[in-house]
Amino acid sequence: MKWIPIILLFFVFNFIKAQNYSTNDRKAIELFEKALEYYNQGQLETALAIVQKVHERDKNFIEPYLLKADIYHEQNKYLDEIGTLKKVIEINPGFNEKIFLMLGKAEYKTGNYPDAVEHFNHFIEVGQVHNEIAEAKNWLRKAEFAAYAIEHPVPFDPVLLSTNINSPYKDYWPSLTIDEQELYYTVQLPTNQRSPYGDMVYQEDLFVSKKGTDGKWQASKNIGPPINTDDNEGSQSISANGQFLFYVACNRKVDFGSCDIYYSEKAGNGWTKPKNIGQPINSTYWESTPSASADGRMLFFSSGVRPDSKGGKDIYVSYKRDDGSWTTPQNLGDSINSKGNEYAPFIHPDGKTLYFSSDGWTGMGGQDIFFSRMKDDSTWTTPKNLGYPINTSYDDFGLIVNGSGQYAFFSSNRKGSQDWDLYTFELYPEAQPNPVTYVKGKVYDIKTKEPLLATVEIIDLVKDQTIYKAPTIMPQGTYIACIPLKSNYAMNVSAQGYLFYSENFTLEKVKKVDKSYIIDVPLQPIEPGSVVVLKNIFYETDKFQLKKESEIELKKLINLLQKNPGLCIEISGHTDNVGGLEHNKSLSTNRAKTVYEYLIQHGIKAERLKYAGYAYSKPLADNNTAEGRALNRRTEFKVLAINKP
Numbered sequence: 270m271k272w273i274p275i276i277l278l279f280f281v282f283n284f285i286k287a288q289n290y291s292t293n294d295r296k297a298i299e300l301f302e303k304a305l306e307y308y309n310q311g312q313l314e315t316a317l318a319i320v321q322k323v324h325e326r327d328k329n330f331i332e333p334y335l336l337k338a339d340i341y342h343e344q345n346k347y348l349d350e351i352g353t354l355k356k357v358i359e360i361n362p363g364f365n366e367k368i369f370l371m372l373g374k375a376e377y378k379t380g381n382y383p384d385a386v387e388h389f390n391h392f393i394e395v396g397q398v399h400n401e402i403a404e405a406k407n408w409l410r411k412a413e414f415a416a417y418a419i420e421h422p423v424p425f426d427p428v429l430l431s432t433n434i435n436s437p438y439k440d441y442w443p444s445l446t447i448d449e450q451e452l453y454y455t456v457q458l459p460t461n462q463r464s465p466y467g468d469m470v471y472q473e474d475l476f477v478s479k480k481g482t483d484g485k486w487q488a489s490k491n492i493g494p495p496i497n498t499d500d501n502e503g504s505q506s507i508s509a510n511g512q513f514l515f516y517v518a519c520n521r522k523v524d525f526g527s528c529d530i531y532y533s534e535k536a537g538n539g540w541t542k543p544k545n546i547g548q549p550i551n552s553t554y555w556e557s558t559p560s561a562s563a564d565g566r567m568l569f570f571s572s573g574v575r576p577d578s579k580g581g582k583d584i585y586v587s588y589k590r591d592d593g594s595w596t597t598p599q600n601l602g603d604s605i606n607s608k609g610n611e612y613a614p615f616i617h618p619d620g621k622t623l624y625f626s627s628d629g630w631t632g633m634g635g636q637d638i639f640f641s642r643m644k645d646d647s648t649w650t651t652p653k654n655l656g657y658p659i660n661t662s663y664d665d666f667g668l669i670v671n672g673s674g675q676y677a678f679f680s681s682n683r684k685g686s687q688d689w690d691l692y693t694f695e696l697y698p699e700a701q702p703n704p705v706t707y708v709k710g711k712v713y714d715i716k717t718k719e720p721l722l723a724t725v726e727i728i729d730l731v732k733d734q735t736i737y738k739a740p741t742i743m744p745q746g747t748y749i750a751c752i753p754l755k756s757n758y759a760m761n762v763s764a765q766g767y768l769f770y771s772e773n774f775t776l777e778k779v780k781k782v783d784k785s786y787i788i789d790v791p792l793q794p795i796e797p798g799s800v801v802v803l804k805n806i807f808y809e810t811d812k813f814q815l816k817k818e819s820e821i822e823l824k825k826l827i828n829l830l831q832k833n834p835g836l837c838i839e840i841s842g843h844t845d846n847v848g849g850l851e852h853n854k855s856l857s858t859n860r861a862k863t864v865y866e867y868l869i870q871h872g873i874k875a876e877r878l879k880y881a882g883y884a885y886s887k888p889l890a891d892n893n894t895a896e897g898r899a900l901n902r903r904t905e906f907k908v909l910a911i912n913k914p
Contacts, residue, residue, distance in 0.1 A: 290330070290332055291329070291330055291331040291332060291361070291364070292327045292329070292330040294326055294327045294330070296326060297323050297326040297327045297330050297333075300319055300322055300323045300326070301319075301320070301323050301330070301332060301333050301336070303319055304316045304317075304319035304320050304323065304333065304336060305336060307319065308336060308339075308340065311466060312466065313340045313343065313344065316336065316340060317337060317340055320333045320336060320337050329360050331357055331360060331361060331364055334353050334354075334356055334357045334360075335357065337353050338350045338353040338354050338357075338371070341353060342375065347375045347376075347378045347379045348379055350375045351372060351375045351376060351379065351381075354368055354371060354372045354375065355372070358372075366391075366392055366395045366396055366397070367392070367396075367401065369388045369389075369391045369392040369395075370388075370389070370392045370396070370401065370404070370405050370408075372388045373385045373386075373387075373388035373389040373392065373405070373408060373409075373412070374408060376388065377408060377411065377412050377415070377634050377662070378634050378635065378662055379662055380415075380633070380634065380661065380662035382412045382413075382415045382416040382419065383416060385408070385412040386409060386412045386413060386416060389405050389406075389408050389409035389412060390409065392405045393405050393406060393409065410631060411631050411632060411634070414631045414632070414654075415632070415633045415634065415657070415662075418633060418654070418656055418657040418660075419657050421656075421657075422656065422657050422658055423655070423656035423657065423658075423659060423697050423700075424695075424697045425656075425658050425659050425694060425697070426694055426695065427681075427692040427693070427694040428692060428693050428694060429685060429686070429690060429691075429692055430486065430678075430690070430691045430692065430693060431485075431486060433478060433485075433486050433487060433488045433489060434452065434454070434478050434486055434489050434691055435687065435690045435691055436456055436687075437687050437688070438456055438457050438458060438459070438471070438687075438688060439455075439456070439457035439471075439688045439689040440454055440455070440456050440680070440688075440689060440690055440691050441454065441455050441457075441666070441667055441680035441689045441691070442454055442455040442503060442504050442505060442558075442613075442667045442680065443667060443669055443678040443679070443680065443691050444505055444506050444507045444669060445507070445669055445671060445678065446507055446508075446509065446510070446511040446749070447509040447510065447563065447618055447672050447705070447707045447749055447751050448511075448707060448709055448749060448785070449480065449671055449672070450479060450480045450511075451477055451478070451479050451480070451507065451511055452477065452478045452479075452480075452486060452489075452678075453475060453476070453477050453492075453505050453507045453514070454475075454476055454477075454478075454489075454505075454691060455473050455474070455475060455476070455502075455503035455504065455505060456473070456474055456475075456476050457471045457472070457473050457689075458471060458472060458473070458474055459471055460472050472499070472500065472501050473501040473502055473503035474491055474492075474497045474502060474503075475491075475492050475496060475497055475502050475503070475505050475514075475516060476489045476490065476491055476492065477489060477490060477492050478490075492540070495533070495540060495541075495542050495543060496514070496516070496533055496540055496543055500518060500519075500520075500521065501518065501519055502516055502517070502518055502531075503516065503517055504516060504517040504557050504558045504559070504613075505517075506558075506559050506560045506561055506615075508561050508563075508565055509561075509563040509618050509672075509707075509749065509751050510739065510742070510748065510749035510750065511535060511742075511749065512534060512535050512739070512742050513532055513533070513534055513535070513561065513565065514532065514533050514534075514535075514540065515530060515531070515532045515546075515559040515560075515561055515568070516530070516531055516532075516533075516543075516559070517529070517530055517531070517556070517557045517558070517559070518531050518543075523545055524545065524551070525545075525547075525548060525551040525552055525553060526551060526552055526553045526554050526555055526556065527554075527555050528555050528556055528557050529545055529546070529551040529556055530545075530546045530550060530551055530556050530557070530559050530568075530570060531543045531544060531545055531546060532544060532546055535742055537744060537745075546568075546595070549587070549595065549596070549597045549598060550568065550570070550587050550595050550598055552572070552575070554572050554573060554574065554575050555572060555573050555574075555582070556570055556571070556572045557570065557571050557572075557612065558570060558571045558612050558613045558614060558667075560614045560615050560616050561616075562616050562618075562620055563618035563620065563705070563736075563737065563751040564620070564736055564737045564738070564739075564751075565589065565739060566588060566589045567586055567587070567588055567589070567616065567620075568586065568587050568589070568595065569584060569585070569586050569614040569615075569616050569623070570584070570585055570586075570587075570598075570614065571583065571584055571585070571611065571612035571613065571614065572585050572598070573610070575600070577600045578600070578606075579600070579602075579603050579606040579607060579608060580606065580607055580608030580609055580610070580629060581608070581609055581610035581611075581629070582610040582611060582612050583600055583601070583606040583611055584600075584601045584605055584606060584611045584612070584614045584623075584625060585598035585599060585600055585601065586598065586599055586601060587599070601649065602648070602649075604641070604648055604649040604650070604651065604652075605623070605625070605641060605649050605652060606629075607627060607629030607630050608629055609627060609628045609629020609630070610627065610628050610629060611625055611626070611627045611629065612625065612626055612627075612666075613625055613626040613666050613667045613668075615667075615668060615669045615670070617670055617674070617702040617703075617705070618672050618702075618705040618751040618753070619674075619702045619703035619704075619705050619753050620643075620736070620753070621642055621643045621702065621703060622640060622641075622642050622643075622670075622702035622703065623640065623641050623642070623643070623649065624638060624639070624640045624668045624669070624670065625638070625639055625640075625641075625652075626638055626639070626665075626666035626667065626668070627639055627652070630652050630654065631654065632654050632660055633654075633657060633660040633661055633662055634661075634662040635661075635662060635663055635664045635665070636664045636665060636666040637654055637655070637660040637665060638654075638655045638659065638660055638665055638666065638668045638679065639652040639653060639654055639655065640652065640653055640655065640700055641653070653700075655668075655700055656700075659679075659694075661681075661683055663681055663682050663683045663684075664680075664681065664682050664689070665679060665680075665681045665683070666679065666680055666681075667679055667680040670696060670701070670702055672704070672705040672706065672707060672751065672782065673704050673705070673706070673781075673782035674696065674701040674702045674703065674704045674705070674782075675695060675696060675701065675704075675782075676693055676694070676695055676696060677693065677694055677695075677696045678691060678692065678693045679691070679692055680692075703753055703754065703755065704753070704754045704780070704781060704782045705751050705752065705753045705754070705782070706751075706752050706754065706776075706782045706784065706785050706786070707749055707750060707751050707752060707785050707786070708727075708749075708750050708752060708760065708772075708774070708785070708786035708787075708788055709747070709748060709749040709750070709785070709786070709787060709788075710747070710748065710787055710788040710789040710790060711741075711745065711746050711747050711748075711789045711790070712725070712741050712746045712747075712748065712762055712764070712789075712790045712792060713746055713789070713790070713791060713792070714767075714791075714792060714794070715791035715792060715793050715794075716794065719746075720741070720743065720744060720745055720746025720747075721741065721746050721764050721767070721792055722740060722741055722743055722746070722764065723740065723741050723746070723748075723762050723763060723764035723767075723790075723792065724738065724739070724740055724741075724762070724763050724764070725737070725738070725739060725740075725741060725748045725750055725760070725761075725762050726738045726760070726761045726762075726763075727750050727751075727752060727758055727759070727760055728758060728759045728760075728761065728821050729756050729757075729758055730756070730757040730758060730759055730805070730818040730821060731756050731757055731777070731818070732756070733818075733820075733821060736751075736752075736753070736758075737750045737751060752774055752776065752786075753776075754776045754779045754780065754781075754782065755776065755777060755778075755779070755780070756776060756777055757773070757774065757775050757776060757777050757818070758773070758774040758776065759771060759772070759773060759804075759805040759818075759821050759822060760772035760773070760774065760788075761822075761825055762790045762792065763825075763829075764792055766794060766795060767792040767793060767794055767795060768792065768793045768794075768795055768799055768801050768829070768908070769792075769801065769825055769829060770790050770791075770792055770801070771801070771802070771803060771804045771805050771822060771825070772788060772804055773804045773805050774786070795833060795836065795908065795911065796908060796911070797908050797909060797910055797911065798907070798908060799907070799908045800905055800906070800907045800908075801905065801906055801907075802889075802903050802904075802905050803822050803826070803864075803903070803904045803905060803906065804822075804903070805818070805819065805821060805822035806819045806822055806823070806864065806904040807819050808860055808863075811856065813856060813859035813860040813862075813863050814863065815863055815864070815867065823864070823867055823868070823871075826868070826906065827868060827871050827872070827873060830868070830873050830877065831872075831873075833911070834914035835910075835911050835912040835913055835914045836877065836908065836911055837876075837877045837878070837879075837908070837909045837910045837911070837912060838877070838878060838879070838906045838907060838908055838909055839878075839879040839880065839881060839906065839907045839909055840861045840864045840865050840868075840878065840879070840880045840881075840904065840905070840906050841857075841861055841880070841881050841882070841883055841904070841905045841906070841907065842856070842857030842858060842859070842860035842861035842880075842881075842882045842883065842904055843857055843882075843883050843884070843885070843887060843888075843901060843902065843903050843904070843905065844856055844857050844884050844885050844901065844902055845885055845888075845892050845897075845898035845899075845901045845902050846885040846888075846892040846898075846901075847898065850884055850885075853884035853885055854882055854883075854884040855882070856882070856884075857882030857883055857884050858880070858881065858882025859882070860882070860904060861880035861881060861882050861904065862880050862882075864880070864904060865878055865879075865880040879909065885901060888901045889901055889903070
């Protein structure tokens with residue numbers, strides 16, 4: 270039997286027992302009880318038609334109005350619900366004070382916040398039940414916030430995405446690669462089936478749109494098998510580098526619960542056979558709306574209702590271990606999760622800013638979007654509503670933000686939408702995350718030009734912390750790695766049987782993303798004569814003492830020498846042409862010697878090493894430019910021999 274809502278339980282069910290209706294017309298009562306039977310069977314339109322006949326006999330019979338109001342509520346016809354409840358008040362304003370609470374809720378949902386405030390206040394004054402008064406106070410707080418938000422709007426100019434993406438159906442859950450070349454989303458498509466009540470049955474599939482050379486989104490395509498099936502697939506999240514696709518499937522025989530998280534890996538132009546991510550992330554409970562961090566080591570998702578839930582659906586995080594397994598999910602706690610429902614988390618590539626949807630935190634109604642920032646102790650700031658008119662009385666959810674932090678995408682059924690549609694807009698500064706740029710390219714053998722399976726690593730030189738580590742995407746040998754601004758980074762690319770490659774990004778003073786980096790990496794086989802520039806060896810100006818951040822690169826060199834015990838190298842120092850030859854010769858020699866001594870101090874035998882200073886005799890670039898001189902100031906190593914250990 271269908272659950273009769275509390276307003277009907279109070280007004281109708283008790284009256285059925287007592288046969289104490291607000292009418293004496295037996296035929297009207299008989300018709301009403303028949304309407305109630307159809308309502309309980311889920312036949313809402315039939316119930317409404319019978320209610321109409323009831324009121325043809327007695328237009329002041331109150332209980333059928335309450336049934337009618339509830340049907341409108343279930344159908345999301347809140348304006349009709351409001352009109353119906355006002356009719357009850359017109360007939361008998363003292364029938365029951367709870368009608369004012371229901372009326373305030375409906376007005377809140379339609380965005381009529383001033384009237385909602387008035388009716389919540391009225392109920393608080395006349396209400397008799399303590400928990401209902403507490404509920405009304407909570408709704409009043411939301412309505413007052415919403416009224417204030419409308420008077421203090423945030424900058425917002427949403428742009429409806431083109432029909433290349435938005436369809437006549439529900440389009441939602443956007444997901445974007447860091448280079449903004451691929452947009453994934455969910456579409457609810459009609460099937461050839463109908464429900465027992467004659468309603469069209471829909472099923473979810475995943476679609477992708479790729480950006481053309483003109484910078485515009487191309488016509489989207491169903492990504493097809495092996496991911497899309499005749500069942501539902503949705504709530505997807507593409508990893509920043511486009512290599513992994515996380516999504517949700519429900520009610521499958523291999524599932525642990527009602528809905529589980531699956532993943533698939535890019536394989537050429539297609540995808541590998543999807544796998545259930547398994548326990549401990551998936552459980553006997555509902556899991557959905559996954560979002561992976563840019564480095565792939567954190568997975569945020571929504572689940573409900575677990576034993577440690579704060580209310581309804583909550584947001585959790587699980588951490589990926591080095592062996593590929595996942596830790597037991599952690600509830601993000603009451604700093605994020607409320608007594609209501611939190612879902613659709615999106616962790617920005619900065620790794621610190623979390624956007625999510627909630628109907629529990631104070632908002633405009635429906636599903637509002639909030640954001641919170643991770644503090645240094647890994648706890649979260651109090652969520653902040655993105656504000657009006659980003660949030661409205663409509664459903665606004667599934668927000669994501671591009672790497673630079675300037676533009677957001679989200680789903681909404683606001684006015685102007687065909688149904689749920691995808692929008693983009695420029696995000697106002699206070700709500701922007703820390704900006705992130707990216708480096709992308711291809712790793713290949715310098716001689717054969719063949720793509721290589723290599724490990725790409727990005728290390729924060731200030732924190733001595735690896736922020737990204739992943740293999741290249743085969744068979745193309747490509748990679749994409751996120752780089753947050755406001756710090757300095759080392760990039761290291763390594764593959765078995767090859768010398769490593771290093772790069773440096775000095776972004777400590779950069780506050781706005783003005784470029785990305787395209788770096789194709791030619792790796793050199795380990796053989797005599799090969800030379801590697803150590804781009805992350807640093808000295809004070811005109812001095813030869815190593816800076817602390819040089820240790821990250823030096824450890825890479827030590828690791829290479831330890832893995833190849835027969836490898837003998839020369840470390841060389843080079844300068845620009847500023848200053849005299851004798852001074853630069855001494856400086857370059859001492860810098861090379863400093864690296865030589867560091868390696869010996871850390872267990873590398875001296876007979877495997879040589880050092881030399883070449884001053885400015887071997888320039889890589891023109892010494893007449895600042896950029897050229899910077900390239901010429903360098904430390905290198907050259908393979909001298911590969912002896913049998």
